[in-house]
Amino acid sequence: MLTRIDLTAEDRDAVAALCAEAAGEHPAADDPAFLREAPLIAHRMPRAVRAALAGLHADDGPSALVIGGLDVPDEAIGPTPSSWREGRPVPPAVHRLENALVLYSSLLGDVFGWATQQDGRLVHDVVPTRGHEDEQLGSGSTAPLMWHTEEAFHPYRADYVVLMCLRNPDGVATTVGGFDPSVLTEEERRCAFEPRFRIRPDKSHLQAYNAENADRHREGFDRTEQMNEEPDAVPVLFGAPHDPFLQIDPAYMDTAPGDEPARRTLDRIGEAIEGGLTDVPLRPGDVVFIDNFRLVHGRQPFKARYDGTDRWLKRVNVTRDLRKSSAMRLPDAVRVVV
Template identity: 45%
Template sequence: MTVIVTHHLALTSADNAAVAPMLADVTRQYDTIENEDLIRRAPVLARELPAHLLEFLEEFRLGEPSALCVVSGLAVNEEDLGPTPTHWRDSQHGSPAFRQEVFFLLCGSALGDVFGWGTQQDGRIMHDVLPIKGHEHYEIGSNSLQHLSWHTEDAFHPCRGDYVALMCLKNPDDVETMVCSIDLLDIERLDVAALFEPEFTVMPDNSHQPQLSRGSTGDPALDALRARSFRLIEQWNKKPEKRPLFFGDPGSPYMALDPYHMDSSGWPERHRQAFDGLCAQIEERMSTVALRPGDCIFIDNFRAVHGRKSFQPRYDGSDRWLKRLNITRNIRGSRAWRTSADSRIIQ
């Protein structure tokens, strides 16, 4: 098994004591992590994090020392959390993990702008990742009995994030997250030139499908925007646009692919072989990490793919429970998809 190099910082008891008053103050002011004012203020509040943590995150952001950044040691009392929710709907209200959510939000806001999708988890910024009854064999993060296939997060969309972040609240069975970085691949054995050419297609993943949405939001204008997004997703499924899988520096490329949602029929033979060669190397060199409560991981969505191994759900309140954030370094790049300049929801 290949081992990915990790950019790692372990919080100390002194670090936890230093952030506790600030987290307590923030959670007194707000009642949910989805509060728009809290999300707007998060980059400013992040400046109150310990200086060495901010320097660590900035090194990851600018220096790209690794495709996987881990901040471990955040205090989590699993008894205070109570049972793992049975569904992500309404789990953000009265959250027993509110302080941990605020810390996670502030760390993410030190790397860029957090954002959500109108087509995903009813437009929430911070998602719950947990097993849901009926999703056991569905290719989505709430599945359990089958692997979640490795992928670039939201590979199909031009506004996909620079980072996908996960915070662990519970993982009693040490379920492993799979990660493979471009740095682990033997680039010289790949047809890099072909992978840079716009001859590939990626369809929208299942998490953006309308059947997973609650339905009407109660806001006719917002419902109209969301309906437009679902129509576009349907269009991209029927006729996906051609794009490259590699971009950036040919010597150290970025990548975006999601093989489960890619159909190679109709591709030129050279490009199909280049894709197969890339996937074979990723499969061979996949690394795993079992998140522990209090771990916050930030995956470089330009430089790594990720997935998750299967596990047996219990549905008794003790199941694996993570929080997830999408983070971009170019929020203005999605302005055509958002209702206002300060909105953080891509519709």
């Protein structure tokens, strides 16, 4: 399910040099000119990095990859922000690490964001936030974050979710799991491929969690509201019957009232996933790439400290084809899906 490579000392220096060079030329990791150039710069990444990401992209082996070994200077990155809204301006050491995240990611596809999440930012902060402890959100803590497909509700969800660890003092694990369709009966398999399931947006896409750009992104909030009130019926499995893709988020999902076979099928898939979850405790400098069509992910519970030393991840969404969402993007923000 998961492979891991660690940068050699030489490769670590090479990656750091590219990130520093880019930081000298572009003001931020989400700067449009940097994003435009990132695939080109990434051609100069060490061969081991390019080979590992090409392997994931080929889609014929393990569906998650950890690239470890980036240097994270704990002092220089500053305190863990208390929410995704904080942490600006980005300290130079964090800017360079965000560059690494974008450069790695651009070897897989196009980095993009959501108008309705973290105010349309492309590089997200995943940090525990006061008041969210028991929420099914990246900013939760005491409650386990139930495994899910990222943006399972959305037709243009990421092909890959990429998480970079800056800090994780208690070794809290990200969970990763896949699904083996052979556990289903023929009838259940047919049911899973039929549009009998409804997936709602998670709370991070609600306007209340995104106050600042509410007007600019009105269309996006209206659409998510609509998806929340009247979710389309979708299948839970799609693609090749013998090797299906998965869209599932049990915490935000149901079946039509009275559709017992669909309920049973969903439960069966859920049990199988649950039984095969793997803990991936990220260390500072680890970047995990998760194939969001094949694997689900979540997080073990933990106790937040709220003292600037908390667990801190950076997250980007990557699509293999930004064009497919063109009808749902803002004209002046080509990488933001509304």
